[in-house]
Amino acid sequence: MxxxxxxxxxxxxxRAGSIRGAADxxxxxxxxxxxxxxxxxxxxxxxxxxxxxRGVRLSPAGELLIxxxxxxxxxxxxxxxxxxxxKGERRGHVKVACSQALLPYFMPHEINAYRAEHPKVTFEVNLRDRYRAEQALVTHAADIALVFEPVRLADVQVLATAPQPVHVVMVRDHPLAAKPVLRLSDLVGYPIGMPSEEFGVRYLLDLAMRRSAIRITPQIVSDSFEFLRSYPGPELMLTFQIPIGLPAQDSGPEAFVSRPVDTRDVPAGLLYLAQMRGRTLPVAAANFARQLARALDAASDGPVRPGP
Amino acid sequence: MxxxxxxxxxxxxxRAGSIRGAADxxxxxxxxxxxxxxxxxxxxxxxxxxxxxRGVRLSPAGELLIxxxxxxxxxxxxxxxxxxxxKGERRGHVKVACSQALLPYFMPHEINAYRAEHPKVTFEVNLRDRYRAEQALVTHAADIALVFEPVRLADVQVLATAPQPVHVVMVRDHPLAAKPVLRLSDLVGYPIGMPSEEFGVRYLLDLAMRRSAIRITPQIVSDSFEFLRSYPGPELMLTFQIPIGLPAQDSGPEAFVSRPVDTRDVPAGLLYLAQMRGRTLPVAAANFARQLARALDAASDGPVRPGP
DNA sequence: GCATTGCGGTGCGTTTTTTGCAGCAGTCAG
DNA sequence: CTGACTGCTGCAAAAAACGCACCGCAATGC
Structure with missing residues (x-):
């Protein structure tokens, strides 16, 4: 324009920090x-x-201007x-910032469903940790954000929430797979792989351990759930995830199974769907957000993952 | 820019309705x-x-764009x-839309007080009836509005309010001037000058009469309070005004006096200070609005106009 | 019923604005 | 000191905006 x-x-x-750099x-x-x-x-x-x-930097006035x-x-x-x-053209572009757990199943499924009805709508999905997802909304780098356990929720408007109890992920023949619900004490003694500290699951686990005597020390820490999930095979390692980032429990011959942690030990976290406060979203983004809100409501109304 | x-x-x-007209x-x-x-x-x-x-008219898309x-x-x-x-320059321009009653005393006094401290701030004051004052906020033709008994208050944010009982204005030696408070029935038989229907005072009077048996038929109707106030001399005519549009009761040799109408007959109206919902005002406008809010609070805390 | 008026839109030459090149002074790393 | 980098400035070329004259069209006036 x-x-x-x-x-x-x-x-x-x-962005560039210099005029010549930006010019290039x-x-x-x-x-x-x-x-x-x-x-x-x-x-x-x-x-x-x-x-x-060595270049330029935004002045106070520039901060206001930017x-x-x-x-x-x-x-x-x-x-x-x-x-x-x-004009009847159902086109548009939707920018989503979301936590890692949404990437493997939820977002692909929802975007696919939306695009089935509106093929001309394009999407941009970016992985942002809980802090940077909120930043993305404020800088308009994202239209909507789906964040597990956001940091402060200032300047953002919550459109929907869904409770997400923490699950333990393990190989199918792990001894703990026999129990339908796990206590924190059950985990002691097994090798543990944990997400790094910027993740909501880790935040909840740290919070829980601060309140209890049980100490779980991770053998592996990673910011990639992909890595953690691929790792446990040889070691019977346990790792953590929330239901929305897990496949349906009975979906064929998965190598891994998950069991919820008792909410008396680790309280369920909340998954937030949010936009920037006071902003009117573009048509496509608003519609997609409405669909996501429905999906989250449905996920938290019924049993999150029907057990066996 | x-x-x-x-x-x-x-x-x-x-605005012009044609390209050539606008071009000129x-x-x-x-x-x-x-x-x-x-x-x-x-x-x-x-x-x-x-x-x-014969020209052009905004299309639906144009409405969005404008x-x-x-x-x-x-x-x-x-x-x-x-x-x-x-930069430390306390300059700026403030656009105010307000009801008629604010024009003779309140606004001049407040603007004068503000400009005493910030001489580089300029003002624009426009008389707008209750409906058009809200419109002015929505179209950004005004930064803030001071309206007596606004119509609907959609899309606007109320910053302060002040109750304003209806007063009857009359010549100093009018028979009714002897009573400190007037009932609606007292007015029967005297010639009446009324503001026209777009005014809040008229709205309150019409509302009151709809609920009572008393009928007051105006001999003169005008959209100019200036005119109504100048008229009563020869005829002992009564007219109406709210306190904020009246001089202090004991301010020297005024030709007219005012007496409140009993609020059992005519309920006190509300004077609203408002801005557009969700808008961040320019610095000068925000500061001036804060001053007005203080002034309105002060006016409604103490006795509105101390009687004799 | 026909000329007039006012409208939005277009081709073309002219004016104004923007851009790019070369080069200036200054700062910093090695 | 050297070399690479910065922001900035004449000056000429390229690009964009502008104004004039004109077209087709529809409503208006007589």
Whole structure:
């Protein structure tokens, strides 16, 4: 959009940290970019960047401006989306930031279902930990976020929640697989693989252990559930996951099974569907969010995973 | 601001109802303006205006766009204001829409007090009836509104309220001036001048009469309180006003006095200070609104007008 | 019923704005 | 000191915006 071109350029400079760097990434000369910046600062009556010997950095005024720019662009996107919608074109682009647990089953399934009805809607799904998911909403890098145990929920609006008790994942013939529900004390003595600290599951486990005498020390810590899940085979290792990140219990010859941890030991966490507070979402994003909210409600109404 | 120039032009076309008309008011050729419009519609992928034989009219897409334009401009104004503020320049421009009663005493006094501290802040005060004051907030034609008995308060956020009992205004030596509080029945038989129906005072009186047997038929109806106030001299005519639109009771040799109507007959109305819901006001407007809120609180805490 | 008026849109030459190149002074790492 | 990097500035070329004259069209006035 021609209107916001200069403002986009400003954001590019902020990202690059230098005018010349941004100019390269924009396929422009530094001259042109520099002059646009100077003209804008002239109009604003205040410098947008502090000039450093090695580049530029946003000034306080620039911080205000960059916020404004992001909002302007998001607003314009929304208007364009609404206009396209009233032309009957059910197209659009939805940006989702979500926790890891949503990636293997939930998000693919939901997006697939949505695209079956609206094939012209495109998606962008980004893995963001609980803190950065909220940041993504604020900077308009994401339209909606699905986060397990978010950090603070400031500036965001909750659209739906679903309780998610922590499950232990193990190989099918693990001794503990015999029990339908596990106590924390059951786990002592087995090798443990834990997600790293930025994850909600880890947060809940740390919280639980702080309140009890039981200490579970992980042999493996990783920020990749993929890795943790692939690892346990040889060692009978236990790892953790929430139901929405697990396959249906009876879905054929899975190598792994999961058992819930007793909620007296580790309380169930909450999965949040959220958008930025006060923002009107583009049509496609709003509709998709509505679908997700229904799916989460359905997941928490019935038994989360019907046991055997 | 260069960024929004085209969008401003679009709004001008919407106002003028024709491209050529808008071009004249913008000191442009219709050619240039027309081409900008065509380019924008190209970018949007939808016509912004319906072409009529005698000009243009906003299309549905245009309605969405014009809303966006107004919001963009208001947002940009706010950012500029914030930037100016952090430079220490306490300048700015505040647009107020208010009911008639605020014009003679309250607004001049408050603006004067504010400008005493911030001389670089300029003001724009527009008389808007209860319906149009809310409209002004929504279209960003006003930053804040002070309305007596607003219509519906949708899309607006109330910052403060002050109760305002209806007063009867009369010449100093009017027979009714002897009573400290008037009943509605006291007024029967005297000539009456009433504000027209768009005013909150009239709304309250009509409401009261609908609930009682007493009928007060006005001899004079006017949308100008100035006129009504100037009229009563020769005829002992009674007219109505709320305290905030009246001089202090004991302020020297006024020709007129006022007496409250018993609130059992006519309930006190509410004066609302409001802004648009969800909007962050420019610095100057926000500060002025805070001052007004204090003034209204003070007015309703103590006795509204200390009697003799 | 026909000329007039005002409308949105278009081709073309001109004016204004933007861009790119070359080069300046300054800072920092090695 | 050297070399690489920064933001910034004349000056000429390229690009975009503009204004004029004009077209087709529909409503209006007489």
């Amino acid at each position: 021609k209107q916001l071109e200069t403002l986009e350029f400003i954001e590019a400079i902020a 990434s924009l396929s422009l000369t530094s001259t042109a970019l520099n002059r646009r910046l100077l003209a804008l600062e002239e109009e604003l009556g205040a410098p947008v960047f502090e000039r450093l010997p 916020h404004h720019i992001r909002q302007q662009r998001a607003d314009l996107d929304r208007v364009r989306s609404q206009i396209a919608d009233l | 260069k960024q929004l120039e085209t969008l401003e032009f679009i709004e001008a076309i919407a 008011s913008l000191s442009l050729t219709s050619t240039a303006l027309n081409r900008r419009l065509l380019a924008l519609e190209e970018e949007l992928g939808a016509p912004v205006f319906e072409r009529l034989p 809303h966006h334009i107004r919001q963009q401009r208001a947002d940009l104004d706010r950012v500029r204001s914030q930037i100016a503020d952090l």
